Amino acid sequence: MLSSGSVSAKSRLLLAVCGVVGVTLSGCSDPAESSAETKNSVSYAWPVSQTPNWISPISSAGHTSTINASLNQVLWTPLIEFNTSGGSMGWDKEASLAKSVEFSPDGRVATITLKDMSWSDGVPVTSRDVEFWLNLIKANKENWANYVDGRMPDIIKKFEAVNSSTFKLTFDDVYNQDWLKSNQLSFIQPIPQHAWDKKSDSGAVGNYDRTESGAKKVFEYIQSEAKDMASYDTNPLWKTTNGPYKIDTFTSSGKVVLAKNKKYDGTDAAHIETVKLLPFTSVEAEQNALRSGELDYGYITASAMAQKETFEASGYKITPKPGWSITYMPYNFNNPKMGDVFSQLYVRQAIQHSIDQKSISEVIWQGTAEPGYGPIPQGSDSPYLSEVQKNNPYPYSIDKAKKLLTSHGWKMGSDGVAVCSSVGTGENECGEGIEKGTRLEIKLLAQSGSTETDNMMNEIRSSLSKAGIKLDVKSAPVNSVLSQTPRCKPSQKQCDWQLSFFGTSGSWYFPPYPTGERIFGTDGPSNFGHYSNPKADRLMQKAVSSKDSSAMVKYSALLAKDLPVVWMPNPVYQVSATREGLKGTAADVDEIYPQRWHWETQK
Amino acid sequence: MSEAQIEVSRRGGAPDGMAAPVSNRMLMWKRFMRNKIAVVGAVVVVLAFAFAFLGPLIYQTDQVHVQLSAANEAPSANHWLGTDAVGFDQLGRMMVGGQVSLTIGLAAGVLATVIGALWGSVAGYTGGWVDAIMMRIVDSGIAIPALFILLVISAIVSPNSLTMILVIGCLAWLVPSRLVRAETLTLKSRDYVLTLRGIGGGHWRVVSRHIVPNTISTLVVNATFQIADAILLVAYVSYLGMGVQAPATDWGGMLSAGLSAAYSGFWWLIIPPGVAIILVVCAFNAIGDGLRDMFDVKGR
Numbered sequence A: 001m002l003s004s005g006s007v008s009a010k011s012r013l014l015l016a017v018c019g020v021v022g023v024t025l026s027g028c029s030d031p032a033e034s035s036a037e038t039k040n041s042v043s044y045a046w047p048v049s050q051t052p053n054w055i056s057p058i059s060s061a062g063h064t065s066t067i068n069a070s071l072n073q074v075l076w077t078p079l080i081e082f083n084t085s086g087g088s089m090g091w092d093k094e095a096s097l098a099k100s101v102e103f104s105p106d107g108r109v110a111t112i113t114l115k116d117m118s119w120s121d122g123v124p125v126t127s128r129d130v131e132f133w134l135n136l137i138k139a140n141k142e143n144w145a146n147y148v149d150g151r152m153p154d155i156i157k158k159f160e161a162v163n164s165s166t167f168k169l170t171f172d173d174v175y176n177q178d179w180l181k182s183n184q185l186s187f188i189q190p191i192p193q194h195a196w197d198k199k200s201d202s203g204a205v206g207n208y209d210r211t212e213s214g215a216k217k218v219f220e221y222i223q224s225e226a227k228d229m230a231s232y233d234t235n236p237l238w239k240t241t242n243g244p245y246k247i248d249t250f251t252s253s254g255k256v257v258l259a260k261n262k263k264y265d266g267t268d269a270a271h272i273e274t275v276k277l278l279p280f281t282s283v284e285a286e287q288n289a290l291r292s293g294e295l296d297y298g299y300i301t302a303s304a305m306a307q308k309e310t311f312e313a314s315g316y317k318i319t320p321k322p323g324w325s326i327t328y329m330p331y332n333f334n335n336p337k338m339g340d341v342f343s344q345l346y347v348r349q350a351i352q353h354s355i356d357q358k359s360i361s362e363v364i365w366q367g368t369a370e371p372g373y374g375p376i377p378q379g380s381d382s383p384y385l386s387e388v389q390k391n392n393p394y395p396y397s398i399d400k401a402k403k404l405l406t407s408h409g410w411k412m413g414s415d416g417v418a419v420c421s422s423v424g425t426g427e428n429e430c431g432e433g434i435e436k437g438t439r440l441e442i443k444l445l446a447q448s449g450s451t452e453t454d455n456m457m458n459e460i461r462s463s464l465s466k467a468g469i470k471l472d473v474k475s476a477p478v479n480s481v482l483s484q485t486p487r488c489k490p491s492q493k494q495c496d497w498q499l500s501f502f503g504t505s506g507s508w509y510f511p512p513y514p515t516g517e518r519i520f521g522t523d524g525p526s527n528f529g530h531y532s533n534p535k536a537d538r539l540m541q542k543a544v545s546s547k548d549s550s551a552m553v554k555y556s557a558l559l560a561k562d563l564p565v566v567w568m569p570n571p572v573y574q575v576s577a578t579r580e581g582l583k584g585t586a587a588d589v590d591e592i593y594p595q596r597w598h599w600e601t602q603k
Numbered sequence B: 001m002s003e004a005q006i007e008v009s010r011r012g013g014a015p016d017g018m019a020a021p022v023s024n025r026m027l028m029w030k031r032f033m034r035n036k037i038a039v040v041g042a043v044v045v046v047l048a049f050a051f052a053f054l055g056p057l058i059y060q061t062d063q064v065h066v067q068l069s070a071a072n073e074a075p076s077a078n079h080w081l082g083t084d085a086v087g088f089d090q091l092g093r094m095m096v097g098g099q100v101s102l103t104i105g106l107a108a109g110v111l112a113t114v115i116g117a118l119w120g121s122v123a124g125y126t127g128g129w130v131d132a133i134m135m136r137i138v139d140s141g142i143a144i145p146a147l148f149i150l151l152v153i154s155a156i157v158s159p160n161s162l163t164m165i166l167v168i169g170c171l172a173w174l175v176p177s178r179l180v181r182a183e184t185l186t187l188k189s190r191d192y193v194l195t196l197r198g199i200g201g202g203h204w205r206v207v208s209r210h211i212v213p214n215t216i217s218t219l220v221v222n223a224t225f226q227i228a229d230a231i232l233l234v235a236y237v238s239y240l241g242m243g244v245q246a247p248a249t250d251w252g253g254m255l256s257a258g259l260s261a262a263y264s265g266f267w268w269l270i271i272p273p274g275v276a277i278i279l280v281v282c283a284f285n286a287i288g289d290g291l292r293d294m295f296d297v298k299g300r
Helices: A004-027 A031-038 A066-075 A127-139 A177-187 A212-226 A283-291 A303-313 A345-353 A357-364 A398-406 A451-467 A478-483 A534-545 A550-562 B003-011 B019-034 B036-058 B090-126 B128-143 B146-156 B161-171 B174-187 B191-198 B203-214 B216-239 B251-259 B271-299
Strands: A041-045 A098-103 A109-114 A156-163 A166-171 A245-250 A256-260 A274-278 A297-300 A316-321 A328-330 A410-412 A418-420 A441-447 A470-476 A499-501 A565-567 A574-579
Touching: A066 A245, A098 A177, A109 A127, A109 A177, A127 A156, A127 A166, A127 A212, A283 A297, A283 A303, A297 A303, A303 A316, A303 A574, A328 A499, A345 A398, A345 A451, A345 A565, A357 A451, A398 A410, A398 A451, A441 A451, A441 A478, A451 A470, A451 B251, A470 A478, A534 A550, B019 B036, B019 B271, B036 B090, B036 B271, B090 B128, B090 B161, B090 B174, B090 B203, B090 B216, B090 B251, B090 B271, B128 B174, B146 B161, B146 B216, B161 B216, B174 B203, B174 B216, B191 B203, B203 B216, B216 B251, B216 B271, B251 B271
Parallel strands: A041 A274, A041 A297, A441 A470, A441 A499
Antiparallel strands: A098 A109, A109 A166, A156 A166, A245 A256, A256 A274, A297 A574, A316 A574, A328 A565, A410 A418
16 A cells, blocks of 8 residues: 555656656657758858868968868858859859850950959949959969969959949960869959958958059058968958858857848849858767757768668758869889889789779768769869760779780799889880899878778789789878878989879869879979870960860870879769758858758748 | 706705696696686687687778778678678678787787896895885886876877887886796795706896796786787777778777767677677686686695
8 A cells, every 4th residue: 555655756756757758769869850940040061170270362372271261251252263163163153153154366465354242341343342352362373372483363464444334354374264264263252352451350441452562561461460370250351241150159169040132132142041060070979960960961981881771761851062182192103122123014904904993982981982984073074074084994804904914924923912023115025124033012101090091902902912902901090191291302212102092182272174284293382293295295285275175085095095193983072961851952062151051941 | 956956845846756837737637627607708719819810810891991882781681780880891800809909918918027127136036225216116106097108109100010019118116026026025035036046047047037937927917907908908999980990990999880870770890899898808818817727736
């Protein structure tokens, strides 16, 4: 028999249990349901361990991350914006300030007309704002992160304002118009001259930019203000914008809250009222936030693709997003030991035949990498992609790889490693500079920290060993790999690297017009292995200076065949996880376009 | 007094009978066998070594060439423990990984004990400023986390079994050196040591023939803990991606590789290496406890 006291205790226990169960059940509610409460906001995860640290639309060395660029373009509308929103890389006119770009018949003058837009304080955006940017950059080009000698702004001989919304740019030479638009004019970022053309906070606004010394002082003032991250959401300078969003909150830890710019009068208005951009220090933490429903828009690793159905059941849509990039392993042609071996095309062909790109992409990268067979990105359609590159001139075949070696004077040793036995430069001999007894043994320095990369290197080592090529893989963090892969002369100690991999997230991201003079040009600053092919140099030069874009296609075919590097599967930029109902995320590759995001019911 | 006599008196045996040492051994053995956990530990260690080194003779797999077409297969008749992300048979991989983990653990543990014994005995025996300097070096070394040093070294040199043994061995000797020094301080003032010095015995002879052998019980017990710690250290380093390079592997590396599949339901990539590490480390620790009990017999 229960006493009244014990009944009361039992009731309390029951209530407590109900409470715990209730709390537990509420915690287990469908994350998709919670989105109903957040229809006017989106929470987004910045790429892992990356946080914005530069607000000025004038880029500065050391602050050139794509997330800074993303933040810039939502606050200040760029003159010409290129992205893959249309399905392939192209001019996104909605996100651009320029209405049209017309070239003179001789190709030396471009006439650009601006859209009818205003700054957030109501002042119209005019040609003067473009001139202001150009003056600042010309006077301070050495301090502008995008400056390359002989490119923007050096190529602009004259700026002429036709009227408040039209201006003319005269170039110093004739250039390929695609290259000009996508790789040079896209740098131009109109900024509010009426508010920023001053030398200090309290200084009066003038036309200081029109003298070199004045432009230097204005530039210095703007850039010094950008160093104070704590004031990004309060500094009046950053309040004069013309983009679809404005900053509501900015913390130095990387959390940024964007609020819709109610005064935006352009063609790319935001739909979501509030966008929360959140930092994460590890992929695991970010994926856990997805699992808990904390995020509307995040990402998963390639290996987590096996859990695709689990994420989908939690209300997320999983979408691999290829980047405008290529992935490769450079040979060091100047390596004293293996340089002469790498110089032989048949050796490079044998190595390329041993890379099973299709299986690596499908199994190791879970279908989130795209086989790449040449210098043009293959993730999306491109007019520059040659048939040769598209059709893979060196398909996976260990037999062909072996035959290439044995038919050029190499014999398989007792340990399975090929050894040069026939010295000379004849057709059936090893080739120039290769000594008798040379073993086909290659040292590879590979990026660490990725299960996919580790597995890929394991597969490549295994395949090469079947062809008679021994691969010794050493892993190191990517910064260490890059620092140990310098351009070097054979006599230098640091030239001991032979093969290098730094492409877990893609080795090289191109500007919209994917010329490769920086990575494959004889004097290219990022041509680490000193590949040199005069024919390729001529084609790359022609691709930039000629109106005819067919040079790019020829360049694609030539390098697909000549193998300046080991072509590798190109991992996607990101495997995105977006909550069901969140639309408008197609253009988000490398940079994000939150103004396009909207919940299904909103548009 | 001759050295033989000194030896007898040191062991505490009765001068008129040779049965005492034998009796001591029996007592020690009984005491060890009475510690059931230690016995189980010993059995686990023996089985682990048999699994790693004899297993591949019975269960033969290719652990050099990957087979992507067989990646991530669940346990089946063909692959008793399934396959990993590149198609390696997981049971065969456990054997290969076990060879590396056990070899490095054992060799590094022994190396650390030997270095520690020599360092501690020299410091304790010599005393004075030599002892002070040597022990401050030990104190400084202990203040720096071994894992940190190991990661730095792994980033500089390409890690393989030999370098891991040398590096772990050269980092883990600090604790045994302290234990041996403490014991040496008490041993060096014993009569037989003083007598040996008195009749002209050299320092090296005293240290190598009397000090070190007398600390053997402490060393053996500590060595088992050193081995367990070394196995764990290898697992940590491999877990952080700085372990031996493919196609070689160890249990820590396997665990690290498998963890990315934790949410994918590929339990066979995580549980076997995890259980193996826990079992072997616990087993060595249990043996250490058993040996400590066993050597305590001397004091009774």
